[in-house]
Amino acid sequence: xxxxxxxxxxxxxxxxxxxxxxxxxxxxxxxxxxxxxxxxxxxxxxxxxxxxxxxxxxxxxxxxxxxxxxxxxxxxxxxxxxxxxxxxxxxxxxxxxxxxxxxxxxxxxxxxxxxxxxxxxxxxxxxxxxxxxxxxxxxxxxxxxxxxxxxxxxxxxxxxxxxxxxxxxxxxxxxxxxxxxxxxxxxxxxxxxxxxxxxxxxxxxxxxxxxxxxxxxxxxxxxxxxxxxxxxxxxxxxxxxxxxxxxxxxxxxx
Numbered sequence: 001x002x003x004x005x006x007x008x009x010x011x012x013x014x015x016x017x018x019x020x021x022x023x024x025x026x027x028x029x030x031x032x033x034x035x036x037x038x039x040x041x042x043x044x045x046x047x048x049x050x051x052x053x054x055x056x057x058x059x060x061x062x063x064x065x066x067x068x069x070x071x072x073x074x075x076x077x078x079x080x081x082x083x084x085x086x087x088x089x090x091x092x093x094x095x096x097x098x099x100x101x102x103x104x105x106x107x108x109x110x111x112x113x114x115x116x117x118x119x120x121x122x123x124x125x126x127x128x129x130x131x132x133x134x135x136x137x138x139x140x141x142x143x144x145x146x147x148x149x150x151x152x153x154x155x156x157x158x159x160x161x162x163x164x165x166x167x168x169x170x171x172x173x174x175x176x177x178x179x180x181x182x183x184x185x186x187x188x189x190x191x192x193x194x195x196x197x198x199x200x201x202x203x204x205x206x207x208x209x210x211x212x213x214x215x216x217x218x219x220x221x222x223x224x225x226x227x228x229x230x231x232x233x234x235x236x237x238x239x240x241x242x243x244x245x246x247x248x249x250x251x252x253x254x
Contacts (some may be wrong), residue, residue, distance in 0.1 A: 021168045045072035047140075048130065054092075060151070061101040061124040065090055068132060068142060078167045082140060085163060085172070089144070090128070097126040097148055104150055108171050123151040128184040131231045137166045141227040143236060145249070159238045160249060175226055178233075190218035191236055201243050201250070208243070215242035229253070 003229050053063040068091050070079040109116055127147045135141040142163045149156040166171040179185035194216045216222055217235060217250035225236040236241075237250040 043073045044170060045070050045075055052094075055121045057121055059098075059102055059117040060105050060121060061098065061126075062121040063094060063097070063126045065094065065126070065128040066130055067128065067144075068130060068140075076167075079168045080106065082165050082172050085165065086142075089161065089163070093128065093146060094126065101150065108151065111138075115116065119151065125149050125156075133154070133227045133234065135164075135228050135230060138166060139173070139228055140165045140167060141229065143227050155245065158249070160236045162225045162227050162236070164226070164228050173228070174231075175220075175223060186218040186220070189223060189235070189254055190216055192254055193223075196252045197242050197250060200252075201247065212242045 010187045047068050048071055050067050050069045052063060052067075054063040056062070067086055069083055069086065075083075104124065105119070114235075125148070128144055130142055130144045133141040133143070140163075142161075142165075144156065146161060147156045147158045165171075166173050176185070194212055195201070195215055197212045198209060201208065201212065203212055222241070223235055223240070227234045227236075231253060233254045235252045235254060237252070239245040239248055242250055
């Protein structure tokens with residue numbers, strides 16, 4: 001089986017099957033980067049960090065959210081579209097958390113009226129942070145890490161969510177669009193990731209290996225969090241997906 005070298009940025013990225021992946025990423029590298037700049041020039045569209053901090057003592061919850069925003073003079077329609085996608089995700093996640101937290105506290109106080117004395121704004125919380133990866137020109141690749149806690153739980157729940165946005169086409173990039181149709185790209189990715197995960201988690205028993213094989217099986221759900229980087233495609237596996245919660249988020253660069 002031959003290898004092909006895909007150049008992403010200045011890195012030679014090895015992968016099997018010369019017909020599997022399209023040259024979309026390579027082509028994007030040839031387009032001058034003019035969509036935005038990461039700087040503080042107020043007249044040039046640039047990425048900034050935005051922060052939401054909400055605490056509601058009477059409802060016993062708090063919300064802390066960091067998210068990226070493109071701002072500056074004369075934002076293009078592509079810049080505005082990116083901001084709208086971010087807002088949509090943030091608002092949807094925040095609204096669901098608040099509804100769940102309020103419903104949970106309402107039920108708790110009805111069943112245990114005296115429980116209110118031990119509650120505070122940390123009894124339920126939502127915390128969102130993000131990372132922007134160094135990506136080929138015209139692509140903004142973001143991964144959000146969402147942590148929620150509801151009163152009475154053993155620990156917080158953590159999951160990831162990613163967006164790979166092409167500022168040229170004004171669309172989110174799907175993983176399938178990077179590969180030739182019917183190329184069994186998920187099968188190839190799965191084989192690679194399972195091998196890497198077994199190695200980095202030092203899995204040496206049947207239960208651990210089975211956990212990895214199931215969590216990294218070739219399904220779209222298992223590979224829903226991914227980011228385009230200058231070194232390749234970074235896949236993220238949430239806690240409990242391929243290993244215990246204590247092992248945290250696992251990453252594999254493909």
